[in-house]
Amino acid sequence: MRWTLKPKPQAEKVEALQKALQIDSILASLLIQRGIETYEDAKHFFRPSLDDLHDPFLMKDMDKAVARIEKAIANKENILVYGDYDVDGTTSVALMSSYLKTKHNLVYTYIPNRYDEGYGISYKGINFALENDFSLIIALDCGIKSVEKVAHAKKLGIDFIICDHHRPGDKIPDAAAVLDPKQDDCEYPYKELCGCGVGFKLVQALASKEGKTANDLTEYLDLVASAIGADIVPIDGENRILAHSGLRIINTNPRPGIKAILNQVEKTELTITDVVFIVAPRINAAGRMKHGNFAVALLVENDNDLAAKYAAEINDYNLDRRETDKQITEAALKQIEEQKEQNRLTTVVYHENWHKGVIGIVASRLTETYYRPTLVFTKSGNKLAASARSVKGFDIYNALEACKEHIEQFGGHKYAAGLTLEEENYEAFKQAFEDVVAKTIDKNLLTPEIKIDAKIDLKDITPKFYRILKQFAPYGPSNMTPIFLSENLMDTGFGKCVGADKKHLRLTATQPKSSSKLIGIGFSMGDKYDMISEGKPFRAVYSIDENEWRGNVSLQMKLRDIKK
Missing domain, CATH: 2.40.50.460 (OB fold (Dihydrolipoamide Acetyltransferase, E2P))
Structure with a gap:
């Protein structure tokens, strides 16, 4: 491992903060490294307050989103709350649907099937909305790149509100409202919300119309904190406030579904790390091994006995997931050894029978072993699907973008992404990905730091x-x-x-x-x-x-x- 000692902050700054806070110089240095240089900064850091959240209407299209939902409620329209099958997606759907149901009876949920619909908005989901008379779909943690699908829905008389946090493509979907702080022309002050965080901002905006503040919405923050932890977003700014408040709810008064998960483990006080390793894998296991609907059912359930039953089922899925993940990781490691490809700067493996639900976890394990940008492929219908994971400091999303001539569809973040491609393009893509990484990566990044x-x-x-x-x-x-x-x-x-x-x-x-x-x-x-x-x-x-x-x-x- 490479050991890198961070530069010492300026002595005058350390001394000033040390005096202001009456703490020792080591702690003052640690704070300055985190951008906390004044007493006021430290007050916000050590005492995160929901009162310091930004006005949700600073987000582009928030006024349009609120107006469209208010119209749907007034006109008694059927509303479909649509989200991805991972923790961020299922918590978002649970949050939005349970809040809207306090205002409106005609609210339903939809999670795409990982195996026949794949990630994000699907034509199957739009057809479901059409057949069941839904005129409004609220898409959470997905949709920012679904230009054609949103246009198709619009022709059918179905409006979309998109709540996403992924990077937009060149074109923004023609939806009733697009909430995504990463849009170039969105002036929202904080850019790093997760999908559930964007959903919470919409709920915050809706609630403000009744004179309510974020302090009146704390019952939803256990969901937001779970998504922040699971999606590995920065824990600064608004995310720090939401995670801090959400952890307090998780540790004092969690919803029955999360409480049922916590009853399975002996833990007195959960940290965000515990959320990542205890709560998140179980919620994720539903979408990986069965269907994301099971996770949503658990998260919205108000009956303690039913929640315990759902949590036990989900725990079984998680045990299956662990065994499957172990078997595929062993097979993938063997494949790499047999291919004698350790001299490559990337790890790309494929087997048509690998379980699509766990290839992301396997990609993470391979990255830990070989410390290379990694892709794990499996067969998905008549195409190949992959999960991508990167090493610290290298943007895998940009690397995939440089190979997009070989890819049918991709999306994600700097360190984690997903893609699909035609089987005949696999070898060409594999070589292109190796070439792009070889040209662009700083070789130091291939040693853990x-x-x-x-x-x-x-x-x-x-x-x-x-x-x-x-x-x-x-x-x-x-x-x-x-x-x-x-x-x-x-x-x-x-x-x-x-x-x-x-x-x-x-x-x-x-x-x-x-x-x-x-x-x-x-x-x-x-x-x-x-x-x-x-x-x-x-x-x-x-x-x-x-x-x-x-x-x-x-x-x-x-x-x-x-x-x-």
């Missing part, structure tokens, strides 16, 4: 230090967990490999001329035991967290890497 926030001594890690550090959460892109470097460490002699297969490393670190000691745990770092044995000095990069054991809580180093 750990960015270190600050160099500290063990004596700096006090209960007060951690109490303030803890308030930096929720963590995520643009506000990652602080990573520290400590040098000249030694193990006190109790270091050992732990776990059933001795895969993990546990040690107790100290420094010369210091009485401070701190336990460190390094998951999957058992192979580094020799570096710390027999009193050898070592350096470590780590985050700090709490370890709870038999009712006792202590601070520990969560090791990320060790070097001699």
Whole structure:
């Protein structure tokens, strides 16, 4: 791994903030690295408030979206709430449909089938709307590139309101309203909302017509926080406010569906990381293994017993997903070894029988193993479909755009995307993708990097230090967990490999001329035991967290890497 120590902020800035907040210089430096330079900045950072959310009507077309929904309610039109089958899509549909149902009886939901409709708006979905007399479709977490499909629906007398957060193409769909802060001519101040976040802004706008504020809509924020965590969007600005408030709801008064998921695991207080690894995989498993409708049913259910039943079914889908994911990952790794393609700068694999619902997870696993921009293909109808994942710092969406002559359809983000192509174009695309990456990637990006926030001594890690550090959460892109470097460490002699297969490393670190000691745990770092044995000095990069054991809580180093 590459260790990169972030530059130290200007000493005058650190000193000024240190005095203003009455904190130590390390914490002041960490704040300045995050763009927090004044007492006022820090107040907003440490005390996120729903009162600081932007006016939803600053978003382009928000007035049109509200007017069209109000018209539909007044005219007793059937409204179809349409969303993608992942966490962002299903939470968006649950949020929008449950809010609209408090105003209007004629609200229904639609999630496309991953296998015969694919991602986003489908002709099958539009036909469903036509056959069932829907005159308005609200599309969430999708639609920004569905120019032809929206035009087709318009000819049939069906209006669309699009709530999306993906990058627009050259042309914007001709919808009744298009809400997407990433549009070039949208002046909304915050650009990084997830799909559920854009949906929440529409709900916020609708509620404002009755004199309500975001503080009256907190019951929906457990959904928004789940989507923010699952979609890996930056946790700054409005996302930080929404995630912070949503986590509070998840931990105090979650909806029955989320509560039923949490009852399956023994966790007292969930962080955004727990949402990513506990809540999100289960919600996602419905769309991956069965149908996204099961996730929506769970998320809108108000009866605790029924929610528990749905959550148990979804947990079974998640167990199936894990087994399928494991089998395909093993097959993909074997394919790469047999092809002897490790010298390539990309990883592209294909098998016609791989389960379409898990190829995204497999792509992530392969990226972790080989640390290359990665695509995993499978057969989908008479075409090939792929999930793409990238390495930190490389924009895979731009790379796909450079290969678009070989692609039928694609969409996504900098680090994750999806695409379809004709089978006969597979080899040409594979070579084109390799060529584009080889020409454009900085070769340093092919080695995993750990960015270190600050160099500290063990004596700096006090209960007060951690109490303030803890308030930096929720963590995520643009506000990652602080990573520290400590040098000249030694193990006190109790270091050992732990776990059933001795895969993990546990040690107790100290420094010369210091009485401070701190336990460190390094998951999957058992192979580094020799570096710390027999009193050898070592350096470590780590985050700090709490370890709870038999009712006792202590601070520990969560090791990320060790070097001699």
